[in-house]
Amino acid sequence: xxxxxxxxxxxxxxxxxxxxxLASVGFTLQFGVSNILNLAYGDIMTACAFAxxxxxxxxxxxxxxxxxxxxxxxxxxxxxxxxxYRPFVRHGTKLFxxxxxxxxxxxxxxxxxxxxxxxxxxxxxxxTGRQVHxxxxxxxxxxxxxxxxxxxxxILVQLLLTRTRxxxxxxxxxxxxxxxxxxxxxxxxxxxxxxxxxxxxxxxAGVVLVLNTSAFQxxxxxxxxxxxxxxxxxxxxxxxxxxxxASVVLGVVTEVAAxxxxxxxxxxxxxxxxxxxxxxxxxxxxxxxxxxKEIPT
Amino acid sequence: MNAAxxxxxxxxxVYLGVDILAVxxxxxxxxxTGIYNFAWIMFQAVGAYTAGVLTLxxxxxxxxxxxxxxxxxxxxxxxxxxxxxxxxxxxxxxxxVALRRLRTDYQAMVMLVISVIAVLVVENVTKLFNGPxxxxxxxxxxxxxxxxxxxYQWFYVGLTAAVCLIVxxxxxxxxxSPLGRALRATRDNEDAAQALGKNVVRLRLFVFxxxxxxxxxSGAVLIEFIGAWSPGSWAYVETLVxxxxxxxxxxxxxxxxxxxxxxxxxxxxEATRFIPQFGRPGLVDxxxxxxxxxxxxxxxxxxxxxxIPERRRRFPGGPAAVPAVPAPxxxxxx
Numbered sequence: 001x002x003x004x005x006x007x008x009x010x011x012x013x014x015x016x017x018x019x020x021x022l023a024s025v026g027f028t029l030q031f032g033v034s035n036i037l038n039l040a041y042g043d044i045m046t047a048c049a050f051a052x053x054x055x056x057x058x059x060x061x062x063x064x065x066x067x068x069x070x071x072x073x074x075x076x077x078x079x080x081x082x083x084x085y086r087p088f089v090r091h092g093t094k095l096f097x098x099x100x101x102x103x104x105x106x107x108x109x110x111x112x113x114x115x116x117x118x119x120x121x122x123x124x125x126x127x128t129g130r131q132v133h134x135x136x137x138x139x140x141x142x143x144x145x146x147x148x149x150x151x152x153x154x155i156l157v158q159l160l161l162t163r164t165r166x167x168x169x170x171x172x173x174x175x176x177x178x179x180x181x182x183x184x185x186x187x188x189x190x191x192x193x194x195x196x197x198x199x200x201x202x203x204x205a206g207v208v209l210v211l212n213t214s215a216f217q218x219x220x221x222x223x224x225x226x227x228x229x230x231x232x233x234x235x236x237x238x239x240x241x242x243x244x245x246a247s248v249v250l251g252v253v254t255e256v257a258a259x260x261x262x263x264x265x266x267x268x269x270x271x272x273x274x275x276x277x278x279x280x281x282x283x284x285x286x287x288x289x290x291x292x293k294e295i296p297t
Numbered sequence: 298m299n300a301a302x303x304x305x306x307x308x309x310x311v312y313l314g315v316d317i318l319a320v321x322x323x324x325x326x327x328x329x330t331g332i333y334n335f336a337w338i339m340f341q342a343v344g345a346y347t348a349g350v351l352t353l354x355x356x357x358x359x360x361x362x363x364x365x366x367x368x369x370x371x372x373x374x375x376x377x378x379x380x381x382x383x384x385x386x387x388x389x390x391x392x393x394v395a396l397r398r399l400r401t402d403y404q405a406m407v408m409l410v411i412s413v414i415a416v417l418v419v420e421n422v423t424k425l426f427n428g429p430x431x432x433x434x435x436x437x438x439x440x441x442x443x444x445x446x447x448x449y450q451w452f453y454v455g456l457t458a459a460v461c462l463i464v465x466x467x468x469x470x471x472x473x474s475p476l477g478r479a480l481r482a483t484r485d486n487e488d489a490a491q492a493l494g495k496n497v498v499r500l501r502l503f504v505f506x507x508x509x510x511x512x513x514x515s516g517a518v519l520i521e522f523i524g525a526w527s528p529g530s531w532a533y534v535e536t537l538v539x540x541x542x543x544x545x546x547x548x549x550x551x552x553x554x555x556x557x558x559x560x561x562x563x564x565x566x567e568a569t570r571f572i573p574q575f576g577r578p579g580l581v582d583x584x585x586x587x588x589x590x591x592x593x594x595x596x597x598x599x600x601x602x603x604x605i606p607e608r609r610r611r612f613p614g615g616p617a618a619v620p621a622v623p624a625p626x627x628x629x630x631x
Contacts, residue, residue, distance in 0.1 A: 037402055039409070088598065096333055097597050099405050100544070103335075103537055104590035111590075115583035226413045229406050237402070264421045271414045275394060278407070282398040 004136060009259040010252055011137030017251025018150035019209050023224065024231035024243040025157055026201030030077070032174040032238030033194040036085055037099050040106035042225030044080075044199070045206030047109055048073040049216055050117065052207040056124045062142075065124065066149070066207050073203020074196045080105065081195040106222065113218040121215040146208045153201065154244050160197075161240060170194050174238060227254070230270045234277055236284035246284070249273070300447055307450035309563060311522050314457035316558040318515035319539050321468050321551060326508040327540070328549035328607075329472055331484030332501055333405035335536055336391065336412035337512060342531040343387055344380035344513025345520035349432040351376035352521065363427040363434075373438040377460070377517040384513025385506045392505040397498055412533035419528045431527025438521050457518055464511055465551075471507065472551060478610075480504060481549070534586070538562055541593045547603030556604060561592070 023045065030038050051072035052065035060068070088101050129141025139147075161167035169190045172180040181187045209224060210216035231250050235242025253273060254266040261269075277284065319341065326332040346365075355368040371379070395407045420429045437449070444452055471477055482490040483497050491497050520526050538561065546557020569585050596603065 031402075035402075037405060091598060093597060093601065095402060096327070096331070096405070097601065099333065099335075100537070100540055100593055101597060103534075104541075104593040106590075107534055107537060108587050108590040111583040111586040115577075115580050115587075118577045119579055226410050229410055233403060233406055237406075262421065264417065267417055268414055271410055274407075274410070278399065278403075279394065282400070282403070 005259055006256065007136040008138060009256045011134075011139060013252030013255035014137075014248075015139070015143045015146055015212060015251075016255055017248045018147045019205055019212060020227060020231050020251050021154055021244050021247035022150050022201050022208065023205035023228045024235070024247050025154065025240045026073075026198035026205065027228050028232040028235065028238055028243040029157075029170075029194055029198040029201075029240055030081075031232070032240070033170055033191055034081065034085065034089075035095075036081075036089075037095075037102065038085075039099065039102040039225070040080070040109060041202060041228065042222035043106040043109040043113070044073060044076055044202050045209065045221030045224065046113055046216070046218060047076065047221075048203035048206035049210040049221065050113060050122075051203070052210075053122055053124060056126070062124075062126050062145075062211070066204060069203040069207035070200040071203065073201070073206065074199040077195045077199025077202060078192055082192060086191075110218055110222055117218060119217065121217050122210075123215045124211060126211070142211060146212060149204065149208065153204065157197070157201070157240060158244075166190070166193065226267050227270050230267075230274045234274055234284050239284075242284060303447055304450055307447075307454050309567065310454045311450075311457050311518075313559060313563050314454070314461050315515050315519045315522075316539075316542065316562045317461055317555050318464055318511055318518065319562075320542050320546065320554040320558045321464065322508045322511035322515065323536075323539050324543050324549065324551065324554045325468060325471065325480075325504055325511070328543055328554065329477065329484065330480045330501060330504045331401075332396065332505060333401060333408060334505070334508070335405055335408040335533060336415070337539060338531045338533060338535040339412050339415045340384045340388055340509040340512035341516040341519075342415070342526070342528075343516070344384040345516030345526050346426050346432065347383040347513065348376040348380040348517030349435045349520050349526070350426075351379055352436055352438070353432065353434070363430065363432065364424050365426050365432060366424070376438075376521070377514055380517035381510040381514040384516070385510035388506045388509025389502070392502045392509075396501050396505060409533060412536065416528045416532060426528075429528055431525060431529070432520070433525035435520050435524045435526075437524065453522055457522075460514065460518055464514065467507075468511070468551060471504075476500075537593065538589060541589055541596075543603075544593055544596050544601075545603060547605040547607060548601075549607035550603070550605050553603050553605030553607070560604075561589070565589075565592075 023041075027038065027041050030036060030041070048069040052069040055065045055068040056062075084105065085098065085101065088098060093101065126142070128143075132139050132141065132144060159167075161171060169180070169185045170193070172183070172185055173187045173190050173194070177187055180190075206221055210220060213220070227250060231246045232243050234250065235244070235246035250270050250273065254269050257269045258266050319337075322340075323334060323337045326334045326337070350365050350367045351369050351371045353365070353368060354370040356363060356365050391408075391411060395404050395411075399407060419426050422428070426432060437453070438456070439452070442449070442452065471480075479490065479495050479500055482493070482495065483500050487497055490500075516526075542557035542561035543554045544557070545561055546555065547553020565588075566585075569581070569588075572581055575581070
């Protein structure tokens with residue numbers, strides 16, 4: 001591989017990392033606040049991509065599609081948590097049961113999309129814009145927009161979590177729900193807001209994912225879930241900052257390695273990185289030696 | 298009984314046998330021991346492929362249209378046994394990585410990811426197991442017997458039943474023994490089991506390997522019957538079908554999960570097979586998956602212990618026999 005190809009694949013890696021960061025921060029936030037491993041996450045992403053697609057087909061611009069995707073994701077996630085996941089937890093469903101619940105929800109969402117849209121590929125009607133050269137890397141304008149969107153979103157999430165009362169309340173709820181409640185935090189509302197935020201990230205990720213891959217179908221989001229899980233675990237599940245860092249690592253490593261080997265091994269490489277890390281640090285690179293938390297009720 | 302129906306019924310019985318092996322295997326891991334094995338289908342697939350390459354002969358046969366490793370033609374029951382051994386060995390490797398040090402929620406994620414990765418690897422490394430096309434033309438065992446096609450069907454039903462019986466003896470021996478008690482203790486209260494001197498990691502690893510071996514055997518029985526298998530049919534969602542069968546039948550109960558195997562993968566799939574196709578192609582399949590997902594949700598909500606719940610075990614001298622002593626309230630003299 002020539003050095004210019006190497007540099008270019010780092011450019012691709014940054015785009016992938018941006019999409020991955022949006023997705024994995026939302027995923028890890030849901031786990032952190034609710035201790036629910038939401039395997040329906042990828043399928044919600046696809047649903048949001050279809051929502052954005054509907055706006056796009058109606059003549060909407062790309063920002064409008066992004067807004068539709070984010071709104072769809074936020075709404076779907078809050079409703080899902082409030083009316084399905086949380087009732088199941090309060091009903092006494094344990095961790096394993098909850099994983100099966102989310103898996104079942106994912107299958108249902110995915111197959112509703114399959115039933116509604118069929119097994120064909122769709123693509124947004126948009127122009128990728130002119131090419132921009134930067135340090136030997138070539139980006140489409142749309143890719144630069146994805147990177148910019150992701151960077152802004154990550155900064156906002158980080159500021160929200162570390163600088164505001166709401167963010168503090170979210171972190172408190174994640175760390176110890178009953179103590180947070182006893183300290184006067186309305187944990188239910190905080191959890192709802194956390195799912196709203198993570199759902200919006202999920203929706204944004206769904207739309208930018210299909211903007212970047214250009215063609216998508218009912219399984220696209222779920223196919224991406226493996227890398228999302230890898231990034232979340234690598235960063236220490238429940239730690240948004242860790243997920244961001246892990247996304248950059250995985251995004252760049254998988255794209256560069258894809259240039260050397262074959263692109264279809266991206267997930268395999270991501271998984272290889274994950275296994276090696278887990279062998280030495282079972283809680284991820286950035287995770288602390290956390291114990292299994294109680295599920296907030 | 299006319300020939301067509303007899304053919305159909307015997308095919309169903311073989312599927313039922315395979316599904317029963319499947320639910321016993323996953324029930325041991327999840328129902329009895331509480332291991333979150335979302336990669337279960339991979340162990341069944343590995344068993345199937347092992348049995349396939351051990352009966353197909355060299356891959357230059359049939360005009361060399363498919364590529365695979367090994368390519369031997371071993372006599373029965375060696376392929377089935379080796380299928381179990383290879384799946385068990387794989388379970389040992391996966392178990393050592395996933396079960397030894399990781400938190401349970403991490404285990405679930407790692408298993409799921411492994412399951413997806415395995416499909417990717419097999420689909421992309423064509424030389425290994427013929428890529429996305431999978432293996433086909435796997436010969437049926439004892440094909441030289443002088444049996445009619447129908448007679449062979451029922452002969453295979455007998456073979457499957459025999460395998461089920463042998464496996465049941467092993468499974469029952471594990472779940473009804475002190476070892477089974479230790480496994481359930483691991484599931485119900487890991488810390489307490491550890492405090493009583495049980496090596497929780499070793500117990501989990503044992504059950505993971507044992508269940509993995511049974512999964513491999515079930516795959517071998519399946520592929521030697523239908524003669525073909527491809528990666529498309531072992532996507533990780535297939536594990537959800539087996540899980541749903543266990544949840545519906547009765548988690549942790551060998552008889553209950555048998556009922557689950559009869560109801561979910563067999564009866565449900567057959568009942569929906571005769572629904573005429575309507576709407577766009579694939580709509581009925583999509584609806585099937587929606588109903589399977591819905592079934593899991595409904596049972597987890599209304600009957601989380603399943604149709605035949607696990608028996609509550611009482612032991613003489615256990616808590617029931619000890620007179621209840623009220624715990625001293627804080628502040629009161631003990």
